[in-house]
Amino acid sequence: GKYVLTFEEADPDDVKLIGGKASSLVLMTRLGLPVPPGIIITTRACREYYDRGEKLPEGLMDEVIRGVKYLEEKTGYKLGDPDKPLLVSVRSGAAVSMPGMMDTVLNVGLNDKTVYGLAKRINNEHGAYDAYRRFLAMFGRIVLGIPEEEFNKPLDEIKRKYGVKEDPEIPLEGLKELVEIYKQIFIRRFGKVFDDPWEQLKLSIEAVFKSWNSPRARFYREANKITPEIADCTATAIVTMVFGNADWRSATGVVFSRDPATGENKLYGEYLPYAQGEDVVAGIRTPKPIEKLKEEMPEVYEQLYNGVKLIEKTKKEVQDVEFTIEKGKLWFLQTRNAKMNPLAVLKTRVDMYKEGMITKEEAIMGVKPEYILQMLYPRIDESKAGKPLTKGIAASPGAVSGQAVFDPDRAVEWSKTGKQVILVREETKPDDVHGFYASVGVLTSRGGATSHAAVVARAIGRPAVVGAEALQIDYGTRIARVGDTVIKEGDWITIDGFTGSVYLGKVPTIEPKLPPEFFEFLDMADSVSVFEIRANADTPDDATISRRFGAKGIGLLRTERMFRAPGRLDLFRKVILSDNPGERRELLDQLAEMMKKDFLEIFEIMEGYPITVRLFDPPLHEFLPNFEELVTEVTRARTLGKPDPEKERLLARVKALMEANPMMGHRGVRVGITYPEIYAAQVKAILSAALELKRRGKHLEIQIMIPQVAEVRELEIIINNVVKPTAEEVFKAYGDSIEFKIGTMMETVRSCLTADKIAKVVDFMSFGTNDLTQAVFSFSRDDVENKFMSKYLELGVLPYDPFVTIDEEGVAKLMKVAIDAARSVKPDIEIGICGEHGGDPDSIKILAKVVGRGLNYFSASPYRVPVARLVAAQESL
Ligand code: ADP
Ligand code: MG
Ligand code: MG
Numbered sequence: 001g002k003y004v005l006t007f008e009e010a011d012p013d014d015v016k017l018i019g020g021k022a023s024s025l026v027l028m029t030r031l032g033l034p035v036p037p038g039i040i041i042t043t044r045a046c047r048e049y050y051d052r053g054e055k056l057p058e059g060l061m062d063e064v065i066r067g068v069k070y071l072e073e074k075t076g077y078k079l080g081d082p083d084k085p086l087l088v089s090v091r092s093g094a095a096v097s098m099p100g101m102m103d104t105v106l107n108v109g110l111n112d113k114t115v116y117g118l119a120k121r122i123n124n125e126h127g128a129y130d131a132y133r134r135f136l137a138m139f140g141r142i143v144l145g146i147p148e149e150e151f152n153k154p155l156d157e158i159k160r161k162y163g164v165k166e167d168p169e170i171p172l173e174g175l176k177e178l179v180e181i182y183k184q185i186f187i188r189r190f191g192k193v194f195d196d197p198w199e200q201l202k203l204s205i206e207a208v209f210k211s212w213n214s215p216r217a218r219f220y221r222e223a224n225k226i227t228p229e230i231a232d233c234t235a236t237a238i239v240t241m242v243f244g245n246a247d248w249r250s251a252t253g254v255v256f257s258r259d260p261a262t263g264e265n266k267l268y269g270e271y272l273p274y275a276q277g278e279d280v281v282a283g284i285r286t287p288k289p290i291e292k293l294k295e296e297m298p299e300v301y302e303q304l305y306n307g308v309k310l311i312e313k314t315k316k317e318v319q320d321v322e323f324t325i326e327k328g329k330l331w332f333l334q335t336r337n338a339k340m341n342p343l344a345v346l347k348t349r350v351d352m353y354k355e356g357m358i359t360k361e362e363a364i365m366g367v368k369p370e371y372i373l374q375m376l377y378p379r380i381d382e383s384k385a386g387k388p389l390t391k392g393i394a395a396s397p398g399a400v401s402g403q404a405v406f407d408p409d410r411a412v413e414w415s416k417t418g419k420q421v422i423l424v425r426e427e428t429k430p431d432d433v434h435g436f437y438a439s440v441g442v443l444t445s446r447g448g449a450t451s452h453a454a455v456v457a458r459a460i461g462r463p464a465v466v467g468a469e470a471l472q473i474d475y476g477t478r479i480a481r482v483g484d485t486v487i488k489e490g491d492w493i494t495i496d497g498f499t500g501s502v503y504l505g506k507v508p509t510i511e512p513k514l515p516p517e518f519f520e521f522l523d524m525a526d527s528v529s530v531f532e533i534r535a536n537a538d539t540p541d542d543a544t545i546s547r548r549f550g551a552k553g554i555g556l557l558r559t560e561r562m563f564r565a566p567g568r569l570d571l572f573r574k575v576i577l578s579d580n581p582g583e584r585r586e587l588l589d590q591l592a593e594m595m596k597k598d599f600l601e602i603f604e605i606m607e608g609y610p611i612t613v614r615l616f617d618p619p620l621h622e623f624l625p626n627f628e629e630l631v632t633e634v635t636r637a638r639t640l641g642k643p644d645p646e647k648e649r650l651l652a653r654v655k656a657l658m659e660a661n662p663m664m665g666h667r668g669v670r671v672g673i674t675y676p677e678i679y680a681a682q683v684k685a686i687l688s689a690a691l692e693l694k695r696r697g698k699h700l701e702i703q704i705m706i707p708q709v710a711e712v713r714e715l716e717i718i719i720n721n722v723v724k725p726t727a728e729e730v731f732k733a734y735g736d737s738i739e740f741k742i743g744t745m746m747e748t749v750r751s752c753l754t755a756d757k758i759a760k761v762v763d764f765m766s767f768g769t770n771d772l773t774q775a776v777f778s779f780s781r782d783d784v785e786n787k788f789m790s791k792y793l794e795l796g797v798l799p800y801d802p803f804v805t806i807d808e809e810g811v812a813k814l815m816k817v818a819i820d821a822a823r824s825v826k827p828d829i830e831i832g833i834c835g836e837h838g839g840d841p842d843s844i845k846i847l848a849k850v851v852g853r854g855l856n857y858f859s860a861s862p863y864r865v866p867v868a869r870l871v872a873a874q875e876s877l
Helices: 015-030 043-051 060-075 114-122 125-143 149-161 172-190 197-211 215-223 290-296 298-315 342-354 360-365 369-376 408-416 430-438 452-460 516-528 540-548 569-577 581-605 627-639 645-657 669-674 676-695 712-734 749-753 755-761 769-777 784-795 808-825 841-850 862-876
Strands: 004-006 038-041 088-093 104-108 235-240 251-256 268-273 319-326 329-337 393-396 399-405 421-425 441-444 464-466 471-474 479-482 485-488 492-496 501-504 532-536 554-558 610-614 701-706 740-746 764-767 830-833 857-860
Touching: 004 060, 015 038, 015 043, 015 088, 015 235, 015 298, 015 329, 038 060, 043 197, 043 235, 060 197, 060 235, 088 197, 104 125, 104 197, 114 125, 125 149, 125 172, 125 197, 149 172, 197 235, 251 290, 268 290, 268 319, 290 298, 298 319, 298 329, 342 360, 342 369, 342 516, 360 516, 360 862, 369 862, 393 452, 399 408, 399 441, 408 421, 408 430, 421 430, 421 471, 421 492, 430 452, 441 452, 441 492, 452 464, 452 862, 464 492, 516 862, 532 540, 532 862, 540 581, 540 862, 554 857, 569 581, 569 645, 581 610, 581 676, 627 645, 669 676, 669 712, 676 701, 676 712, 701 712, 701 764, 712 740, 712 755, 740 749, 740 755, 749 755, 749 769, 749 808, 755 764, 755 808, 764 808, 769 808, 808 830, 808 841, 841 862, 857 862
Parallel strands: 399 421, 421 441, 441 464, 532 554, 532 857, 554 610, 610 701, 701 740, 740 764, 764 830, 830 857
Antiparallel strands: 004 038, 038 235, 088 104, 088 235, 251 268, 251 319, 319 329, 393 464, 399 492, 471 479, 479 485, 492 501
């Protein structure tokens, strides 16, 4: 028909036309499972109903009449027949599941006469009247719009009157009284009892149509972004009733084909004897665990088990199945893909693959990247959390509690005494990083999703909330305020990096436990991936986590913190401030010896994997004493009449080194060219560490990376005048040598445009997409968040923040240009990406599309390695 299909006629795959619920009934019918006969009014009818201003489409009821005739022939029952009445449910169901958002009417067709026919059929007058009183209440509520309390109150009164607690205990007289009371409600309001089964059916269909547009359904669609393209109107299934309340060998229940909380492969569910429909979910009586059914009705259990498993095998997804048992006979009433805990989804995919039910590809595609992220971080226990104090930007996921501390040194001090602290700052800078490591989380009042605090927190796996603007911090008094609320140093706070919420006090969190399947699953992903995943790791801790999470090497080892460590910063300052190369070299020798120890530790952890060490990158001035403070000191000394020549000289030198635009200034390879001793010291430390480990039988793959290159000559000078001679020196000193690679970071526009020239002189290239994005847009990555990015996103000037997800039309395209140029002269050159984007699922997708196999690897922050492994594998399929 135009609007109505039988279960036998419908195509289960045409979910848009017949809705998910009906599709599941059609599928189960085809699989030969016991499903009560039914017909489907398609979504098209509902659409027309709305297009015609809420009028049933012409000819719809004629088709329904024909459909009902078909059901009558199939079942031997007849709508309205007092002796053998056909009773049906009228069920809503759109293309996507909208649980509990739309309406269903059960037991349609009951009246004072047909109730006796039902009593005869199930041989139980009590069960028949139980169905009748349910019908009146449901029809009254859903179709006639009468408030639920008007039916619940008399129900409670009757129970009290007969001294019973649970519905099935109400004696037959009680049910009959209830039916009379309910009919009186109808008469009072409408002057009639709606006892014509055809009228009941028609009004129920219309009510189902209307439920598509109920406020809660509309809200749900909006919240879940269900557009008309995804689901347009509800279908309506008219299904022959079966009775879980026919007697005590009858029941209704819900069962999952596997445990939705753990993924364990066993039936999981509940059932309720002498009950109908939604009693199980509604929680009016305590249901029995499904295992009990195995004891009470072993054959039914067996049939249920086999049926559920058959559907699971067909759909290749864990199923959530509604069933009813009428006098010991099982009926399937609905199935859908189960909603599961992320952990259970992952375990299930691995298990199904091992069981041979799905292919490796299906297993890998079946886990959403978000699930991996969600599994890794502790979460706020929502049931125990109160109202948040304030909100900021959710910058780095995870939830933690700690004592508020307002400066990084104190964070270190406190953490040494075993305290758990959260670093609270207006904003952070590179000098604060030791405070990050000492803290369990970071909270800032300024900055956005790619502010320093956010980037570092993500990189080292600390939960962070940034840009909580309501927070007013007074460093002097060590107090922060949100409105009238005061946070003193040492007060406990909790931050939720999933939502950006900040709570006062300790809010309980839940720790994730990673099952073996987590690692097994990611190994499966690697086995199909054409991309490798490495990690951005600067410390032994980072390296250990990276290995545990399956990184295949370090794609970026930043060396800056090796200059900032305690005892070293002063030495390094002297280097920068000295204008005597000899003195510089001597100081740097001492530094090299210290840095060698750092490298030894990390290299050992990463034995057997490539380790890409980036030589000194930041602007030099970041390592100098604070200019304003110096000026104050010098001025004070002068006013006191005791000028300090030492300080004066320092001030002059600091002033000379100051730059208007440090991020585009004296940094990276430019420092290498002007202070070759610095790079030489680093190369010396790296290669000495490598050779010492080699002596201990360790195999190392060292890659030395030179940042900020714009012109191939820069590279040639560093390679020929610094790296190679230093290597020769070290090799001679150790009486041994080691092979290593030399490469460059691609992060200037010019390096990309001249990549063919550059490729000729290097072994590898790695895109530093943070700086490259800054260069391509001419947006300062350190300021953009606070100034205009939010407005840009709000107005749609940019579709997303290019510092979070790689800019497809500009940056990715430039990378493609560079990669093509590089590979045209050196087809097998190793090319990777090590910016923040390397661990961002959307960026991996974009890059897989734009440059594909042009890239060999993505390097991600340690905690983003697992998700990167999954996305890279999914993009390889
Ligand atoms: P929902 O989408 O809210 O789950 P359903 O249409 O699935 O609504 O129906 C509500 C309840 O009634 C479910 O428990 C379902 O199993 C039960 N039910 C629906 N149709 C029938 C029927 N023909 N016979 C017995 N129970 C039914
Ligand atoms: Mg249902
Ligand atoms: Mg950079």
